[in-house]
Amino acid sequence: MGFEDAHQYWLNSHLRRRTGERRSRLQRGHGHGERLFLKRVWWPLFGNFEHLHPEYEIVDWRGRPYFIDFVWSCGSFRFALEIKGYGPHVQNTDRIRYRRELNREIYLQSLGYRIVSIPYDELEENADVTIFLLRSLFAPYLSAQAESEHTFMEREVMRLAMRQTKSIRPIDLVREFEINKRTAVKVLQQLCDKGKLRPLVSGESGRVTRYERVQSLADDTVW
CATH class of the missing domain: 1.10.10.10 (Winged helix-like DNA-binding domain superfamily/Winged helix DNA-binding domain)
Structure with a gap:
């Protein structure tokens, strides 16, 4: 099964299990940047989408829902992966939003997530850099998982x-x-x-x- 078929099957399986806002958020939020990451980075690395959850919902410290681009569970380890473009994350046109984003990252770490920010421009221009970095990051966790499984x-x-x-x-x-x-x-x-x-x-x-x-x-x- 190639990328396109595997991606569609994986996405449909998540859509079938969701209702209401969680389903709508997946339909809206899984856009070009997320698909580009999967095609140019995740698929070459893993060749599958096992244990990868798109638009994963958590409740933040204020009791409000928040959706992470991807959450990957590797045994007892959890990674929160966010695809970040330059504009909304670097330019301080909305300082309140920017501050909340940083607070949210701290909160996610308190819940046991490792935060991984993926630059969108790198996906377009040189995805091999992201592949190399993620391979280095994930290797110890995959090794520990293999030992136990x-x-x-x-x-x-x-x-x-x-x-x-x-x-x-x-x-x-x-x-x-x-x-x-x-x-x-x-x-x-x-x-x-x-x-x-x-x-x-x-x-x-x-x-x-x-x-x-x-x-x-x-x-x-x-x-």
Whole structure:
């Protein structure tokens, strides 16, 4: 599934779960800047939209609703990502609004969010800079998450899969780790269930004999 189809499916799934102002806000707020960020940064990094929530509603210290462009949950960690253009965030034409925005960022941090401000101009001119910075920022959290979500053998198999130039087979695990074939197949199926590997069906027999990696940010920062 390419970006356009995956993005539409992800957005529709959130729209279906929302009603009233929360739904209207998503329809209004998920605009050009947000889509540009997803297409040029998030999709190249992750290849999916898992645990990413658009126009995420919180209640601020005054008891008023506020919508964050994106919230990404990574295990027990939460990131608040905001796409910021130059005009409304830098020019002090509305000093009260600017002051409230800074107060809101402090409040979000008190709730346990890490604030990530994404410059809109960078998305248009050089998205690779944002990709590099986010990769560096997210790497420790993804590593900690992988430690808690995957067994030792699963992590070793993923490292082996990364070294393979082609797809991986159960016999590769048998030879590398000196385990029996049944155990090898079980570990490969577990990684498929967790979305890390994809089974490949043989055209002639219809059986699964090989597995390929599902590309993601974790390929370079976790395993």
